Amino acid sequence: MAKTHPVIVVIEDDPPIRRFLRTSLATHNFAVFEAETGKQGLIEAGVRKPDLLILDLGLPDMDGVEVIKSVRGWSAMPIIVLSARSNEQQKIDALDAGADDYLTKPFGFGELLARIRVALRHASRPAEHTQDEVFIVDALKVDLRNRVVSVDGNEIHLTPIQYRLLCVLIKHAGKVLTHQQILKEVWGPSYQENPHYLRIYMSQLRQKLESDPTQPKYLLTESGVGYRFKVG
């Protein structure tokens, strides 16, 4: 029984939020373990070997980013961070340190559940396997083996960089990627200072793939943080 339910460790210092997470996650058949501080949380994460970690960035004893780095030192478990509003840099730091996703407080439970599912799916299915597949979302179809992209059956011509960008986003579909992460993967480390490259290519990609680029269905902007390929 214990193994069939995914295990989640919640590191959060605010008791009402812990209570809300515990109650709602338990009803969805997650085994929840709680920690109030970063140190305690690291111990819990080490002992329970959870399937997923929910981490509040504003902890009393240590910086949440440090917790992420520490965990990433020995585990690739998905980490979802909770952060306060209007603190984009904190989110970016957490994502760059290895967090998989973030949620801005206050958030609804539905949102959290969606993020948890995406993260767990990614964890159970390592990214490399997607290389050989054909990726289909709604009208968009990407044949990764033959490098063919089509919308509603019409083949779309993409430049190499546009295609590379699309592949990176698909590889991490559902997950938020920071500008830096994408720049590094598509253009290489020397382009880290040019986020407008990314924005312009993203805009080109939207023009080609989205029916209305101002109301994108696939290529979503995470304001101030990065991009996310929306699935489901």
Next chain:
Amino acid sequence: MNEPRLDPDQLLARVERDKAKAKRGRLKIFFGAAAGVGKSYAMLLAARERRAENLDVIVGLVETHGRADTEALLAGLEILPTRKIDYKGAVLQEFDIDAALKRRPAIILVDELAHTNAPGSRHPKRWQDIRELLEAGIDVYTALNVQHLESLNDDVGQIAGVRIWETVPDTVFEDADEVELVDLPPDELLLRLREGKVYLPQQAQHAIQNFFRKGNLIALRELALRQTTNRVDAQMLDYREDNAIREVWQVNERLMVCIGPNVLAERLVRAGKRLATSLRSAWIVVYVETPELARLPAEKRDGILRVLRLAEQLGAETVTLSAPEMSEALIRFARERNINKIVVGKPSRRGWRRWLLGSVVDVLISHAHNINIYLLGSPQLGEREELEAELSLFKKTPLPGLRQRIPSKTRRRYRGYLWAMAVTLLCTAVGKMLFGKVELANVVMVYLLGVVFVATHFGRGPSVLASLLSVGVFDVLFVQPFYSLSVADSQYLITLLAMLVVAIVISNLMVNVRAQAKVAAHRERRAAALYAMSKELAVAQSERQIVATAVKHLYAEFSSRNVILFANPAGRLIYPKQHSLPQSLRGADLSVAQWVYDHNEMAGHGTHTLPGSAAIYFPIQDEDKAIGVLALLPVNLRRVFLPEQQKLLETFLRQIGQAVARLRFAEQAKSTQLQIEAERLRNSLLSAISHDLRTPLSTIIGSASALVEDDGHLQAQHRLELGRAIYDEAERMANLVNNILDMARLDAGVVELNKQWHPVEEIIGTVLTRLQKHLARRKVSVSLPPGIPLVFVDAVMIEQVLINLLENAVRYTAAGSELEVFAQNVGNTMEISVADHGPGIPKGLEDKLFEKFYQARHESAQSGVGLGLAICRAIVEVHGGRIRASNKPSGGAIFTLTLPNDESPPLMEPEE
């Protein structure tokens, strides 16, 4: 019922004086006729009595001169360590004023009021140290011999035949709260001297033969007694004034002392001081600089300067008048200032010269009615020279920095003489041509023209030379016998004499005219400089501008490097943070400046306080309170300390002070205004949020309690409804709180823009995605022209603006009506607009909408605190843009933000 009453001004002055005195420490002087009368002894006895009364008495410095009985009295008293100064190999022990100020006793003993401090001390004189102690509220006991009083300097010099150099200004003595006369009959003093109680035996013998002659001692004792009596008289008068006893002396007594550039000046000042003291009147020392006097050699002018400074020290007001005629200027000034007594020296011109040329004194006597004139005897001829040689201030070492001589104009003068010769030669040539054709008298006229020309252009010397040469040449060439200087016809002697007189008179007139023109030009330049500065100061908008203006003008006027220092809130002067100007003084001594600021008195080079520092420090005052300090490093002290320059500098300082004060008042008024504004905002915030936070809370608590207290009666549909109500209201509250926090952050100015290049389309896309739920039943049409450039903005913030605008549009328009978002590049700006098809904005409210806590329709059920648009405006403004609201002609409101987009977008490397 004619009650004698005090003039209210006087009463006020008295109250002020008493107030000032109450804060100050009290000064008690033990006053004696000569050394050895027992002043130190009496002082120590008094100190022991105070000690016995449990007062905190310490000894700052007492000279016991090895006297055993005096030394015995020191036992048991706390003695302040002296400061040791290494001066030219010798170690001097000086009173340590800083230690005293730090120790802060109730009473401190400091002997020898007239002492001169070792070079490098803060003040050159001990009485200045003591004044500082008094100002710090410490009571001081000190000792003084009569011969050291400044105004008695002459008398003592005459009596004892010794000039005393260590003097104390009379004001110090007069302002003492208590003077205790320590009196000892001369015989007893001499006895003590012989017994070796005053000096060591061999010194004693020397002293008895010289200074301590019995006659001297009697005279000195008389002086001391008289001085003390005068004080008692003055106290009596004060008492009578205090008690409104009818005054015997005239209220508006004003004394004017006129000085000239001679040895008498110093004596006149001292005499004036004595007279003023005995009359208890205000006194003014006046120097009239006539064009002739303006041409005096520098050392004489420095002498005058020194005498004026002495007068200031003695408590006089000093005035330098610039006028062509001395007596006229004096009379005019006397009338203006209601002078009723004039002190002048006896006329120096005697006999026929006085009769012929007149004398200032005679004119004064005949013109100044209602004014009493006091004449001070001038010394005998021989005596006068002696005085000049030995005593005069004119011969003392020059003022520091006043050594530079004005470069002589020999070359120019030399040229003048050459011209004189040339002109004579020319006249001779012309005369030669005319000779024989015209009357000889007309040839004379040619020469006269030549002389007049030289006189008008080159001054007295060359013109005299020209006239002599002309007369000579004329005599030789045109008067028989030719080629000889002998004059056959004696009538030509008259011609010669007339020519000479004309030459001298004209050149004198010209010289005076030129000098006056120069003075006038100087004055005009000064007036112009002042005007220029005050004009600039009047429009200065910041302290920085004031400082820049002042530094620039001070440099122009005084050729000095300057810096103006202001105090921080803790009252410590700090160096200005801004970049210094080329004329700025770097490396001003902050400790000196601080002293100046604290004491509101000038100090530094050429003054009596800390003369060792390189710069001069002046307090900048507003209504007699120091608000800053000017440190000025002159190239030449003369340019600062000449009376007229000093007045100019004072005016400059006053102007600067007023400008700073004006600015501070304005700032204060502004900050008060801001405070009122903030207060008003706080009030509206409180009333707005108390309503807007309570309403959703009531719903949340009510719905939640219904869920919690449910005993199974609620249907699933109702539970869902309650849950949704909680969710919606909580979301509303979250928005509200977010808005308040955003506004606070923007108001506090802590927002840092993270500007980057963004496609407009992406910004709009993000907004629409985030508002998906909100806009569920709305059609939003977006139109962007193809090829619209990137914008350089903080996207998160601009998104916030668009979100607020769209939310507002949804709130104020009918459900289902269409919304439009469009953008266009206009010149160097990017315009993004949000339009709706609602009722539009009520007329006249287009600007009011953006004010905090303003809601177009208060009755609206869809509440918000009215911060949304205020946040929009704040965000757009930090981007350097504008936001405006208007109504479309076709109906509905349109909000447009205009963002500057004048930076060139980044280049993109083309792909492949």
